[in-house]
Amino acid sequence: METFTVPTSRRTELVDISREVAAIVAESGVREGMAYVYCPHTTAAITINENADPTVKSDFLNHLAMLVPVSPEFRHAEGNSDSHIKSILTGACQPIPIAGGKLVLGTWQGVFFCEYDGPRRRRVHVKVLKG
Numbered sequence: 714m715e716t717f718t719v720p721t722s723r724r725t726e727l728v729d730i731s732r733e734v735a736a737i738v739a740e741s742g743v744r745e746g747m748a749y750v751y752c753p754h755t756t757a758a759i760t761i762n763e764n765a766d767p768t769v770k771s772d773f774l775n776h777l778a779m780l781v782p783v784s785p786e787f788r789h790a791e792g793n794s795d796s797h798i799k800s801i802l803t804g805a806c807q808p809i810p811i812a813g814g815k816l817v818l819g820t821w822q823g824v825f826f827c828e829y830d831g832p833r834r835r836r837v838h839v840k841v842l843k844g
C-alpha cells in the first residue's frame with residue numbers, strides 16, 4: 714500500500730488527487746486490476762467527479778452545506794458533526810479499475826480528496842491490486 718499527504722487550506726475543500734493516484738498506479742507496474750483510494754479520516758472523504766469546471770466543486774460544497782447545516786441539536790462535543798456527516802455521505806473509499814496500466818476514468822472525471830474539517834494535513838492510502 715502506498716500513502717501520500719494532502720495539505721488542505723480551508724475548512725471545506727475538494728483537492729484533485731488524480732495525478733498522485735495515477736503515479737502510484739504507474740509505479741506499481743499493474744496493467745489490469747483495481748486501485749482502491751482510501752481516506753483514513755472521519756471528517757474527510759474520497760470521491761470521483763468532474764475536474765474540468767471548478768464551479769462543480771463549489772456548487773457541490775455549497776449545496777452539501779445546505780443539506781448538512783450545523784445544528785444546535787448536535788451533541789458531539791468536538792463541534793464538527795456536520796463534517797462527520799458529510800464524510801459518511803461521501804464515503805471513505807473509491808475503487809477505480811485499471812486497464813492498460815492506467816486508471817479507467819472518463820474524460821471529465823477526476824479523483825478528489827474531500828476536506829470537511831480543515832485546514833489539516835491529511836493522508837490518502839492507495840492499494841493497487843492485480844487481477
Ligand code: ZN
Nearest residue numbers: 789791793794
Ligand atoms: Zn468530531
